[in-house]
Amino acid sequence: MTPEAAFAAVLVALLVAAILARPILRGGEVxxxxxxxxxxxxxxxxxxxxxxxxxxxxxxxxxxxxxxxxxxxxxxxxxxxxxxxxxxxxxxxxxxxxx
Amino acid sequence: MPGIGSALLVVAFGAAIYCAIASVYGARTNRRQWVVSGRRAIYCVAGLVVASMVLLEIAYLRSDFQFALVAQNSSTDTPTFYKLTAVWSSQAGSLLLWVTLLALFSSAVLFATRHRHREIAPYAAAVLGGVAAFFLFLMLFYASPFDALSPVPVEGNGLNPLLRHPAMMIHPPMLYSGYVGFSIPFAFAIGALITRRTDASWIRSTRRFALIAWTFLGVGVLLGALWSYSELGWGGYWAWDAVENAALLPWLTGTAFIHSIQIQEKRGMLKVWNVSLIVATFLLALLGTFLVRSGILDSIHAFGASTLGKPFLAFIAIAAVGSIGLVVARLPYLRSDARLDSFLSREAFFLANNLVLVGLAFVVFWGTFFPLISEAVTGREQSVGPPWFDRYTVPLALVLVLLTGIGPALTWRRSSPSSLKRTFAIPLAAVVLGALVLIAFTPAEDSVLSLVMFVLAVFTLTVAGQELWRGAGARRVTSDDGFVLSFVNVVRRNRRRYGGYLVHVGIAILFVGVAASSAFVSKTDARLSPGQSTEVGGYKVTYERATAAVGDDASGTGAPIALGAVLNVERGGKEFTVRPQRNYFPSQDVAQDGAIGRFFEGEATSEVDVRWGPIRDFWLAVQPDIRALDKPIAEANRRFTDSSGDIQALVIAAIADVYRREAPPATFRTLVSPLVIWIWLGGGISVLGALLALWPGAGTSRARSIAAARVGRELSRA
Structure with a gap:
């Protein structure tokens, strides 16, 4: 994997992590x-x-x-x-x- | 660029695993926010794999050969139409297609059920995430679509010539949509079992997905048959090939599932049967994917051979053991709410239809895997051919068509003798009349089994027609609608019912096409020189002249050389001309075949000339004998190996012209197949029926409110 691709992977992973973390950080109903x-x-x-x-x-x-x-x-x-x-x-x- | 594709898949893999873990954690701890997060993970997987697919498609369109996959399966001269489809001609590309479709289907169902099934949906999401993770795992560790080449080749191998057919562009996505679609009810069934919510609510939420999957899979199978008929050059549409059977198996069990879930919805019966059927259908869908890609069984689909066997088998084994164990563990929760009231009821005949379908699936499964079974038991691989399959499937198909006619004509719970008499009087009269007409005016009696099939189809069609007629009549009595409007309205207000009837009509017609074209086909293989003739099925076929085209393939496959024939066909004073050809694709082995010879020695495909007709098809394929060109090819190899491409192209054109001018004898396969087009037309009618059943009904809410009002009145009286 090239350094550019690795950087892209990190960026995409961070974006996905943010999307997934949002409901958890906001809390929610039971x-x-x-x-x-x-x-x-x-x-x-x-x-x-x-x-x-x-x-x-x-x-x-x-x-x-x-x-x-x-x-x-x-x-x-x-x-x-x-x-x-x-x-x-x-x-x-x-x-x-x-x- | 390939690195970015790999990166997307790595992140998607992580998101899929996260989906499974977060969903289960959220469900077990009642932390809704984790369930929501898990669901979002599936959406992310969908976005990531769609982006990967787009990236790969762009690479194909640009002929970017730094992508190993593009270099292996495409070339600069591959037509654009086929560059787009070349993605799924490869193993890695088809895995990417699988997971893309799975992620899209999963996202759709999880979005649709986001406010429902709070207990079941998280486990369903976990199952779907797990399946997606498995396919992503395969792509990351076994067959990456984003392997890079260095140095980058200037030209690719091109797409497998056999796959250069329009049906092949749609066939794999249809099949995979079918396979993937059945993952949805499977995942919800697993969720229902885990949470012990075994009533019909999971069925209601996933019924449409099952029907969509069934439709896609059916279309995929029919397109595969069309490809076989019009591309492979042998004249048939179904050879009981292992890969064909692999697609048919989940369709058969899926058909049984679609029928039997109605019994659970209406009567609360067959819960064990339904979960078992959807587990079997999902496992068979996995097996179908595995068979195409593993190469463990001999098949015309040789382009699928690979080394995915072990991980695939391990996954199928885990899915099978886990699912079956769960069903067994939940047996106490799967007891029926009701009993069969009468054998003369719709549910009894649906059950019989289920047994026949499962019987058919078993026969196909046994015949398909018999080579492996015999090798395991005796150490010697034995296979069974079409006669073996026909021996068992034909009688079962006859019973199936009979049940297709009887089942919908009966009522749920029980049918009284008087209503049976009224329901079946006209269809039985039609059967007698149909049999007499067929015997008197057609050669149908020459094949008893075909005659029985035709008569049963008449029965099924009459039952469906009668149902519609009476439904429209009943509508007219209670409304001011005219005949046509009452006809339309009764269908519009009962889409599931009449959609189902239309599917049955299509299936009956399809079977008529199969029976007629199998029993009454006329076929001949003749070696003819220009001026010579042969006769088949009342047609006189005369070979007029040879044709040769270089760089001008009329069929649009991108073949550099096409050798063919022009034939005059005459029947009953009417004449027409057919132009079959054989396309030649270059081999890559210059050392063995020579710089010029490789253009004639590579793979060749038939471009069959088919004249479709409602009564019969005229089908003709040519097999040119190019041995006559051996001498000029050898001479050209010797003299023009180091010449420029332009000169080589002129030489190839000159050699092809030798074939046209000297026109050596060619072998022609000619078929006259009665009613064969009705196989695909019947399939199309079935698809229309499925769409009708799937279409959301505007009248449903009103009808529901009417029913609700009636029940409400009852309540107020109580």
Whole structure:
């Protein structure tokens, strides 16, 4: 490696070090576990909504009979309600912790 | 300048290692600032390797031969188009491409998830940083793209002639994007396992990356097949070559993964299967890269042989043992949330489709690595050829196309007998009608397996068409949309669903192309003199005259000499002219081949003349017999070795003109392949389907809010 290249390497390394050190020197928040749980429930909720929509489309195009669709739709909505309740509970717990 | 490139890689290597350490430290100690710093390290790696790549590209464009890589793989007379692509024709350059793509993909996913997955993302970042560090390590200690030459040569070796094809410009980046793209869901799966967050949230965040990777890899495989068909001069597009198979393997398991994650998203099932599939896909992607670069298996891709074997194998072994150990350790967290309700459900058929895909992958894996297996067991290397692969893959492919048709027609959870009757009545009628038409009007019955494939494709296409028709019909009932608008809107509002159907349509069409072109191809090899004719597949082919071009290669490959032929082709009263040629690239061995002879004795590539058509292709390659030139070449070597370049160029032109005037007999390979173009058109349709499924839906939020409102109403009643 030439002296010029070595100097360039040192300059680039210093620049990178500065970029990496900045968040550490600034300090930061601490992770909270509930964020992840809420995110998981949010994912489950969106998947459930998608399932409800899919089942409805399947019913409308004749792939699900009226009886099957009503039963499936009921099950899916009950599961969605359960997810929403869990999200509410988690949100309430977090609010209480915040107080 | 090479020193600056090396310096950038050294700093990138340090940043990649830092990313892994800081991310894990931040995650384990709950110090968010370290996680942020680790994430920034990946951005830095991306910036540094992109800068390295730009530096190398500039060196190629400037023909800067102080870069050893440029001298080895380019030359001043290499066309600019191919100078740009020459970077990834070499081992070191392709490693740089790999890590560049990895860093860009990693940066994209870590940026997109910077406010989500606070537990999983740091571990995913660590995995991605670790993989990047490994590839940077290889470049720093085994195959540097920035080795310098001193003294600097005045001319380079030029790009491998076989790689001078437009498909080859895009093929490696596509393949590598596919390989690299699967690193993203793999990294998040590892993060999910480490943090025990094994629900579907990691899938939801990386699903798009998996689909993008699948698309890139598929395009890469198809471009490789196109290159084989139009450049290698043997007339085929797939030879079950080790390197071809290496790209197909992760595509097969990746296809299985894309299907089975839907089951986890919807039903919370197959968690072990999904993490196992993505681990397998990532390992196969590494193996694919390794196979191209190691040269451990015989392949037409001989340009890839190298000495990276040991570190690569060690890395694959560490990744395999670590991943599998983690999956086993987390088995208690990977239990399914639900059970299979019915075998007549979409998830059951997706599972069957998964088993077929994994079965296909196993067959391809076993056949590809059988030479190594047999050598390890018996001490004698044995290989298996296309007939062995066909024996197992053809039946599995038939089942796959059948499942491709059935699966989407079923509903999740269970399908009732009455709805099955309604769903499959028309497709089954189409199958019967299709079979009768094919038997009555085509020679399809001559190949039973092909006939079955055509009929299954009819089934799959009818199912997809029916789904779309009924979806549009349902839309019309509930809206004021006209037919076309209802058609567009139902697709627009259900992009994942109809994108998937379009992918299936493309795959079915692709398989029709494969079946037809394999079973009904007409082929002949004929040695003809000018004026003589041969017949193939109803075409009469007459060799009219020889051609010779020096410094005027019409195909743009930069070949100094092109010897070819003009042939008249006639079928059913219609005539056209084809002009295949063979390009000759100079060898570097002046001592053995002579100063003039080296221009005729180096590598040669076929420039096939293909007339694409929706019904059939006419494909013709020429193999000139240049033994007739031996005498004038020997004479020229003797007399003009010390002459100036201009004089040598005149002599070479004169010798080439001898070939044109005397036109010795040449060997012509002629193929008439039915429906072969549909392989690539089907692939293109699949890509469109994937893009449709990937496209962010403006209607999603509205649809979501509708669903939310419904659930909200339910809540208020409860």
């Amino acid at each position: 992770d909270v576990r509930e964020d992840e749980e809420l995110a998981s429930l949010e994912t489950a909720k969106e998947s459930k909504y998608r399932e409800i929509r899919d089942a409805e489309l399947d019913h409308r195009i004749g792939k699900l009979t009226e009886e099957d669709w009503r039963r499936t739709d009921r099950e899916l909505r009950a599961q969605a309600v359960e997810i929403l309740e869990r999200m509410d509970k988690l949100g309430g717990d977090r609010a209480a912790e915040g107080r």
